[in-house]
Amino acid sequence: MNAADGFALAGVSFAYGAIPALAGLNLSLKPGRFYGVVGPNGCGKTTFLDLLTGGKKPAQGSVTFMGQPVADYRRRDLARLIALVPQDFAIDFAFTVQEVVLMGRHPHIGRFASPAAEDWRQVEAAMAAIGISHFQDRYVNELSGGEKQRVVVARALAQQTPYLLFDEATSSLDVRYTMQIFNEARRLVRDEGRTVIAVIHNLNLAAAYCDELICMQGGKVAACGPSDTVLEPELIKKVFGVESRVAFDEFSNIRQISFRYWS
Amino acid sequence: MRHSQYQIWLLTISLAAATLGAIVYATGMGHIAVPGADILRVIAARITGNGALLAGIDPVIPFVVLEVRLPRILTATLVGGGLAMSGVIYQGILLNPLADPYTLGVSSGAAFGAALALLANLTMIGHFSVPLFAFAGAALTLLVVLYLSSFNGQISANTLILSGVIVGAILAAGISFLKYLADEQVAVIIFWLMGSFASRTWLDVAVVAGALLCGLGLSFYYARDLNILSLGSRSADTLGVESTKVRWILLLGASLVTAVCVSVSGIIGFIGLIIPHLMRFLVGPDNRKLLPVSILAGALLLLAADTVTRAVLPVEVPIGVLTALIGGPFFCVIFRRRQRRAL
Structure with a gap:
């Protein structure tokens, strides 16, 4: 890993027509870390990920990935x-779960080539890691929302990339499957030195899994740094407008946030 | 429900064999019945140039087979395949199983062009005036629709369908006005609109075959990309598919094939909608399997329909009316059955 690895954003702005979405972003994301992107709805998190994947081009500034x-x-x-x-x-067409996960191998398979043994092995491994092997022959358009979401995560894992971007990848999942996916992502960061950049709405989930947090507000970075230093009641109050308490939780073995829900 | 790999191969091969068989069989049908063996001899004699093969065959038969029936039959077969292929591509790109080759208003454009040529009685380029105007109308409509629906070089499925519907509606009003102006000539326009393969020539066969070959090449080259496009363009982009480029290329290819088909035969509905739908039911949504079986089934179906109207029915019914009359109710039955199954 050299210093040029990872992402570097310099003065990045983006707008949808006349409506600004991101303004003057300066960030550098190092490889081998688990990044969490948090912030209120509509603060530009998804646009931020699209700039990293090249799906959107910045209006101003530059996004550099591994030095280019x-x-x-x-x-x-x-x-x-x-x-x-x-x-x-x-997905409106009746592809099977296995066919969709195999689509994750698309960039690795030549145009007129058939999937090789390695491709099938990666597909099997990804489905096993997410626990969807037992319904690999079902049609994706007949699955529940949560099941579909797990299929899409398995597809991204089968892609076998050093960088994994999650855009609220667990929004439709119950707590068990949410933990299964983030545990697998955490393991990939720890054991294989991969980089995960995940947009997460649940702040406690972000606190539990992420090394570093990027907290966004109105298209700007409100705070960024190690999770422990970013998540403080003052910031949560400023960005989300809610009262909270941050304390070490012995059962979770991590700092967790409590909210005063109603009174 | 869906068939195995082996069954799909079997289906593809049987459809190909059935289409070839149907071409020969249909050539024998008509006012003068010709036995299958004679047809094969006539074709073999033409290909090899060996006149001895024609011994014992009435001299009028080679003319009937080669100059009258085969051009018409092959045009119908190729147009059927072309419409079905365009249907598969449109449904894949527009992410809508109810799209068909005419969704983007290509047929209305062709109809307007043809109606204009017929009304003005344009004969400056002889026999080709109407098809050329139809093609120009279709191509222009396509360009307008693409212009309306593209923004920053991106095109989305929803804006495409909406633009197609709007432009189609404007053109439909235009066609009505042309019909109104046509007064007594209106019958010619109406007949053209309903489609026919009568008096097609080898030139028609060559033009449609050329367009179909180009379309085939493109659609097979991008078949896997088209599969991945069904995940949505955001996913497709991050899976290494140049989704905007692939959409443009496939859309242009399919629309040009449709435009050529319409300009040669008039407007023939339902083939491009029903065939991809039915075949997807049998072989699944993978375009690498879906394209070949759809093209063959479309070819077979339109050939059968044209043969029925040419040689079986006492009067020649316009082919577009026949496909809609058979295809429409058939589609309703399948649609209803699938809905009930889904409940």
Whole structure:
């Protein structure tokens, strides 16, 4: 790993027509870390991920990935380095679960080639890691929202990329499957030195899994740094406008946030 | 429900064999019945140039087979395949199983062009005036629709469908006005709109075959990308598919094939909607399997329909009316059955 690895954003702005979405972002994301992106709805988190994948081009500033502007990469090359689990996962056609996970191998398979043994092995491993092997022959358009979301996560894992981007990848999942996915992501960061950048709404989940947090507000970075230093009641009050208490929780073995819900 | 890999191969091969068989069988049908063996001899004699093969065959038969029936039959077969192929591509790109080759208003554009040529009685380029105007109308409509629906070089499925519907509606009003102006000539326009393969020539066969080959090449080259596009463009982009580029290329290819088909045969509905739908039911949504079986089934179906109207029915019914009359109710039955199954 050299210093040029990872992402570097310099003075990045983006707007949808006349509506600004991101303004003057300066950030550098190092490899081998688990990053969490938190912030209120509509603060530009998804746009931020799209800039990292090259799906959107910054209006001003530059996004550099591993020493080269993201825009200079060929899509196929980028797809072998960065995988994205998007927010929307609707599929209207009756592909089987296995076929969809195999689509994650697309950037690794030649245009007219068939999937090799390695491709099938990665597909099996990804489905096993997410625990969806037992319904690999079902049609994705007949699955529940949560099941579909797990299929999409398995597809991103099968892509075998050093960088994994999650856009609220567990929004439809119960606590067990949420933990299964984040435990697997955490393991990939720890054991294989991969980089995870995850947009997460649940602040306690972000506190539990992320090394570093980027807290966004109104298209700007409100705070960023190690999770322990970022998540403080003052910041949560300022960004989300709610009262909270942050304390070490012995059962979780991590700092957790309590809210005063209603009184 | 869905078939195994082996069954899909079997289906593809049987459809190909059935189409070839149907071409020969249909050529024998008509006012003068010709036995299958004679047809094969006539074709073999033409290909090899060996006149001895024609010994014992009525001299009028080679003319009937080669100049009258085969051009018409092959045009119908190729148009059927072309419409079904465009249907598969449109449904894949527009992420909508109810899209068909005419969704973007291509047919209305062709109809407007043809109606204009017929009304003005344009004959400056002889026999080709109407098809050329139809093609120009279709191509222009496509460009307008693409212009309306693209923003920052991106095109989305929803804006495409909406633009197609709007432009189609404007053109439909235009066609009505042309019909109104046509007064007594209106019958010619109406007949053209309903589609026919009568008096097609080898030139028609060559033009449609050329367009179909280009479309085939493109659609097979991008078949896997088209599969991945069904995940949505955000996913497709991060899986290494140049989704905007692939959409443009496939959309242009499919629309040009449709435009050529319409300009040669008039407007023939339902093939491009029903065939991809039915075949997806049998072989699944993977375009690498879906394209070949759809093309063959479309070819077979339109050939059968044209043969029925040409040689079986006492009067020639416009082919577009026939496909809609058979295809429409058939589609309703399948649609209803699937809905009940889904409950």
